[in-house]
Amino acid sequence: MTSLRRWLILMGALIVAGLLAFPLRETIHQTIVIPAAFIGWNLGLLYQSFSQGIWWAAVILIVIFMLVFSLVPRSSLRRRAGPKSKPPQGQVEGLAAWLRRAEGGIYFKWLIANKLGNLAYQILIYRENGRARSVFAPLVGIDWEPGKDLQEYLEIGLHGSFADFPSARRPLGAPQHTPLDHDIEEAVDFLESQIEPQR
Secondary structure, three states: OHHHHHHHHHHHHHHHHHHHHOOOHHHHHHHHHHHHHHHHHHHHHHHHHOOHHHHHHHHHHHHHHHHHHHHOOHHHHHHHHOOOOOOOOOHHHHHHHHHHHHHHOHHHHHHHHHHHHHHHHHHHHHHOOOOOOOOOOOOOOOOOOOOHHHHHHHHHHHHOOHHHOOOOEOOOOOEOOOHHHOOHHHHHHHHHHHHHHHO
């Protein structure tokens, strides 16, 4: 059935081409035949303008180039052509890059808050001897006493999203304060203080 359909399509295309060939013969002659004949005539003149020795030398050079290219190991060619791979970026380097970009928008501020919120979550799990804990539960535990603003910052980083703050800028361009603008150094100092007693 498929082959029959292909033959029908081919026959239909040939019939349409035959019907169009006669009315369009002048257009085809002007746009295709004459330019192709002109290009062929110029190529013939170019070929005759050089001696046979030059053409043979060009052919030999092309063959030598192809032989050399086929004998060179492909692994060395790929090694030269490929771009230099960058070393993998660690978590500390990634966090430092986000800190540099934090002034540029709410997304990078949230990324930092998310990392710190996840770290707080991991600290609480560690302090509870690995007991199962929902990632959506409030960040509370024994001897866990961050300030109200810091607690909100860590929980927004863990549970929230940058999409919760779509209008971080006012119409005149002045930055609008959000909970994600909390002092990062204070958050880091608090988390360090929660790790130190456990060492």
